[in-house]
Amino acid sequence: MTTTMTQAPPLPYAALNGLMSDMTGDEKHQPSATSTLDVLWVLYDSILRVDPAHTADPTRDRFFLSKGHGPVSYYAVLAAKGFIPREWLPTVGRFDSRLGYHPDRNLVPGVEISSGSLGHGLPLAVGTALGLRAQRNPARVFVLVGDAELDEGSNHEAIAYAARARLDRLTVAVIDNTSSSHGWPGGIARRFETEGWTTATIDGRDHAQIAAAFEEPHDRTPHAVIARVEPKWSTR
Amino acid sequence: MTALLARPTTMREQFVATTVELLDDDPRTAVVLADISTDAFADAAVRFPERVLNMGIREQLMVSAAGGLALAGLRPIVHSYAPFAVSRAYEQLKLDLSHQDVGAVVVSIGASHDSATSGRTHYAPEDVALFDTLPGWHVHVPAHVDEVDPLLREAVADGGRHYIRLTEHAVPRAPSALPARPRAVVVAVGPTIAAASQAVRGLDATVLPVTTVRPFPAQALRRAVFELDGGADVVLVEPYYAGTSAHEVAAALPDVRHRLLSLGVGRRDLRRYGTAAEHDAAHGIDAQGLRRSISAFVLGGQRMPDGE
Numbered sequence: 120m121t122t123t124m125t126q127a128p129p130l131p132y133a134a135l136n137g138l139m140s141d142m143t144g145d146e147k148h149q150p151s152a153t154s155t156l157d158v159l160w161v162l163y164d165s166i167l168r169v170d171p172a173h174t175a176d177p178t179r180d181r182f183f184l185s186k187g188h189g190p191v192s193y194y195a196v197l198a199a200k201g202f203i204p205r206e207w208l209p210t211v212g213r214f215d216s217r218l219g220y221h222p223d224r225n226l227v228p229g230v231e232i233s234s235g236s237l238g239h240g241l242p243l244a245v246g247t248a249l250g251l252r253a254q255r256n257p258a259r260v261f262v263l264v265g266d267a268e269l270d271e272g273s274n275h276e277a278i279a280y281a282a283r284a285r286l287d288r289l290t291v292a293v294i295d296n297t298s299s300s301h302g303w304p305g306g307i308a309r310r311f312e313t314e315g316w317t318t319a320t321i322d323g324r325d326h327a328q329i330a331a332a333f334e335e336p337h338d339r340t341p342h343a344v345i346a347r348v349e350p351k352w353s354t355r
Numbered sequence: 356m357t358a359l360l361a362r363p364t365t366m367r368e369q370f371v372a373t374t375v376e377l378l379d380d381d382p383r384t385a386v387v388l389a390d391i392s393t394d395a396f397a398d399a400a401v402r403f404p405e406r407v408l409n410m411g412i413r414e415q416l417m418v419s420a421a422g423g424l425a426l427a428g429l430r431p432i433v434h435s436y437a438p439f440a441v442s443r444a445y446e447q448l449k450l451d452l453s454h455q456d457v458g459a460v461v462v463s464i465g466a467s468h469d470s471a472t473s474g475r476t477h478y479a480p481e482d483v484a485l486f487d488t489l490p491g492w493h494v495h496v497p498a499h500v501d502e503v504d505p506l507l508r509e510a511v512a513d514g515g516r517h518y519i520r521l522t523e524h525a526v527p528r529a530p531s532a533l534p535a536r537p538r539a540v541v542v543a544v545g546p547t548i549a550a551a552s553q554a555v556r557g558l559d560a561t562v563l564p565v566t567t568v569r570p571f572p573a574q575a576l577r578r579a580v581f582e583l584d585g586g587a588d589v590v591l592v593e594p595y596y597a598g599t600s601a602h603e604v605a606a607a608l609p610d611v612r613h614r615l616l617s618l619g620v621g622r623r624d625l626r627r628y629g630t631a632a633e634h635d636a637a638h639g640i641d642a643q644g645l646r647r648s649i650s651a652f653v654l655g656g657q658r659m660p661d662g663e
Contacts, residue, residue: 246423276416
């Protein structure tokens with residue numbers, strides 16, 4: 120994608136609801152539609168070393184949105200941070216829009232992977248973390264998955280291997296809105312800890328907790344942040 | 356180093372030797388494995404621990420990690436038995452390489468039924484048909500060991516998406532005699548060239564050997580058809596599912612009234628073991644089987660020439 124775009128001044132967190140309304144037409148948004156919103160905001164606001172003016176910088180941090188569905192929060196954050204023009208938002212889902220219901224890295228500046236089908240982001244991130252390490256590139260890789268997405272077996276190939284390969288520049292955020300049909304007895308963190316990851320289980324709406332969890336040191340192991348939010352079905 | 360080693364005698368040995376040289380020459384080259392051929396890469400894994408990557412028995416991860424490596428600017432080479440690298444990880448080939456629009460070279464062994472005693476789980480007669488559903492992949496089917504090195508080097512240098520289908524049953528190079536008045540073109544893909552050349556002896560058919568089958572060599576086929584002594588009879592011999600390239604022949608000859616006979620591995624699960632040669636015979640793609648089918652197609656009711 121192009122690396123230079125017309126820069127609008129970044130917008131604050133309070134602007135996100137309005138940006139989402141540009142896409143949904145609704146004034147308010149249910150928690151189930153915004154389960155990823157706060158983690159995405161904290162990542163782009165204070166964790167990721169990314170710059171909308173230099174989206175191809177080889178040393179930029181990588182963020183892979185693996186849970187590609189429900190991208191309204193993602194597009195809102197990308198617009199707030201100046202990666203995409205706000206004018207694109209009302210076009211979401213149209214035939215000629217760059218913004219689909221699942222994002223495409225070849226269409227949207229700042230989007231690092233094309234996602235939608237579940238269980239692809241974390242395995243891709245393992246490869247990117249390996250590739251950056253082989254080049255002595257200090258960039259970090261962050262992946263966002265959902266708790267139900269962990270049902271896909273491909274994730275478990277990646278979880279096991281990432282720890283054995285000591286991918287300490289890899290961080291996974293699991294948005295846990297208790298939507299997995301068969302659940303994770305003993306907790307999601309345990310799946311990662313057994314394989315040798317460090318973990319933090321936090322309130323996925325608390326910005327200070329989210330930032331602190333991402334900043335926890337994890338030497339020689341990958342890191343998993345389990346961000347708990349409102350159960351998906353509680354608003355039914 | 357490699358110069359001190361014995362000259363590779365199999366396609367797999369040549370693949371490993373060339374890959375190790377590429378790892379040495381270009382720090383962007385990486386190899387991703389899933390417990391297959393790890394012994395052959397053991398020395399390389401010590402020399403290049405960050406670029407010879409064994410995922411364990413995790414083929415989905417092998418292909419996805421290749422996509423991630425390519426996103427980070429590396430040039431991944433993925434390697435396993437064909438059923439594990441292609442059909443098992445098809446969704447990863449589709450989404451994590453094609454849809455991301457990043458490059459990789461997939462090098463398989465085992466072909467359609469090299470591991471005949473292992474049974475259907477280790478056969479991959481469907482691999483090229485699966486790649487046919489993924490636009491833009493280059494598909495190479497070498498016949499001879501000495502084709503592997505240049506094919507692999509060009510595929511890695513190209514940067515796109517390439518599939519190289521190796522076989523344990525490489526065939527020796529042999530000159531093919533051109534009939535004076537050819538009446539049919541026999542397109543022989545990869546190692547079928549040996550049986551096809553033997554099969555058409557005395558049949559007035561010209562053999563067109565094909566190594567790179569995607570993109571399909573449409574212009575070469577048209578030239579060969581236009582040189583025929585009347586008619587446009589085409590025989591397609593493929594070492595994977597019969598008819599995999601039939602639509603490519605049709606697309607190459609939209610303006611030519613032609614007949615097509617598609618030969619290759621049959622769709623039915625034979626539930627047999629034995630040897631690859633026995634499977635070739637069962638599918639009618641050994642020299643005798645090809646000769647029967649091709650002569651019936653080309654000569655119609657005419658008597659077969661002496662010799663078979």
